[in-house]
Amino acid sequence: MNTTPHHLRNHLSKAEAFKQLIKETFSRRVISFYRYVILPDPLALRNELYAEWQGLGVLGRVYLSTEGINAQISVPEPNFGRFQELLFARRAFAGVPFKVGVEQKNDAFWKLTVKVRKQIVADGLAPHEYDVTNVGTHLSAREWNELASDSDTVMVDMRNNDESTIGHFEGALTPDAKTFKEELPLAKAMLAGKEEKKVLLYCTGGIRCEKASAYLKHHGFKNVYQLHGGIIDYKHQVEREGLESKFKGKNFVFDHRLSERITEDVLGQCFNCGTACDDYTNCNNVDCNRLFIQCAPCRETLENFCSAECREKVTVRA
Ligand SMILES: [Zn+2]
Ligand SMILES: [Zn+2]
Numbered sequence: 513m514n515t516t517p518h519h520l521r522n523h524l525s526k527a528e529a530f531k532q533l534i535k536e537t538f539s540r541r542v543i544s545f546y547r548y549v550i551l552p553d554p555l556a557l558r559n560e561l562y563a564e565w566q567g568l569g570v571l572g573r574v575y576l577s578t579e580g581i582n583a584q585i586s587v588p589e590p591n592f593g594r595f596q597e598l599l600f601a602r603r604a605f606a607g608v609p610f611k612v613g614v615e616q617k618n619d620a621f622w623k624l625t626v627k628v629r630k631q632i633v634a635d636g637l638a639p640h641e642y643d644v645t646n647v648g649t650h651l652s653a654r655e656w657n658e659l660a661s662d663s664d665t666v667m668v669d670m671r672n673n674d675e676s677t678i679g680h681f682e683g684a685l686t687p688d689a690k691t692f693k694e695e696l697p698l699a700k701a702m703l704a705g706k707e708e709k710k711v712l713l714y715c716t717g718g719i720r721c722e723k724a725s726a727y728l729k730h731h732g733f734k735n736v737y738q739l740h741g742g743i744i745d746y747k748h749q750v751e752r753e754g755l756e757s758k759f760k761g762k763n764f765v766f767d768h769r770l771s772e773r774i775t776e777d778v779l780g781q782c783f784n785c786g787t788a789c790d791d792y793t794n795c796n797n798v799d800c801n802r803l804f805i806q807c808a809p810c811r812e813t814l815e816n817f818c819s820a821e822c823r824e825k826v827t828v829r830a
Pocket of ligand 2: 800
């Protein structure tokens with residue numbers, strides 16, 4: 513049973529929502545932010561934020577839990593000042609830094625969902641396995657590039673395998689994990705014996721590395737660093753300061769765009785023919801729904817299905 517009040521939920525279909533988005537005469541700012549902060553009553557806060565943001569035309573995906581907030585949203589440019597003012601007026605979120613999306617597209621999100629979860633980043637750890645107040649040192653893009661070329665350094669991609677396949681930092685270890693839960697023990701195992709080295713961690717926007725760095729420090733790694741603001745902020749700093757991008761390929765993102773290009777390097781391979789490709793798609797068969805990389809010729813031949821079998825046993829998406 514859904515106990516959320518009727519007016520505090522989305523009621524538009526995707527098609528209706530896109531129709532409205534196209535008619536908008538203002539631009540939207542695509543931002544993300546997170547903060548680990550104790551939120552005693554996330555459900556009450558959820559309803560407050562939903563009402564407030566719905567009134568401002570905010571769209572996107574937001575998670576709340578007693579451990580904090582994680583938000584990916586688009587805000588109408590004319591309402592941005594008001595949005596920020598109201599957000600910062602809450603003590604828990606005062607001054608929270610925003611990361612601006614690499615690509616600014618008005619249709620990045622089509623509805624607003626604010627969900628309460630057990631954790632903002634599911635880690636599968638016991639509370640005593642890390643201390644969120646003892647995290648890795650944050651590095652700017654410039655500092656990151658300097659340490660990355662240090663021979664005493666080992667770099668680990670803390671994202672899952674789908675994400676690292678189409679883009680990662682040169683020389684990074686990319687644990688073959690489906691989830692962050694799997695990734696933590698895997699990363700620790702790959703780093704065994706390197707406790708004295710400088711360990712550099714990165715993820716999309718930084719939220720996972722807060723936990724990952726705390727976890728590794730708890731497990732005896734002495735010099736743990738994390739990329740401040742993740743790949744998203746790294747890209748902006750690289751452009752602003754004219755640095756070399758040591759991240760190659762695409763940054764995987766969690767909205768319908770699926771990825772943002774960082775450099776022209778193509779790191780992935782077509783699932784069907786193996787040719788160099790980094791375009792993700794979901795299998796057209798809704799019962800399969802596999803997320804996979806498919807090149808344009810294979811997409812045409814297989815009509816956006818992952819295999820001939822899927823095309824035959826078809827339940828096509830609406
Ligand atoms: Zn192909
Ligand atoms: Zn399929």
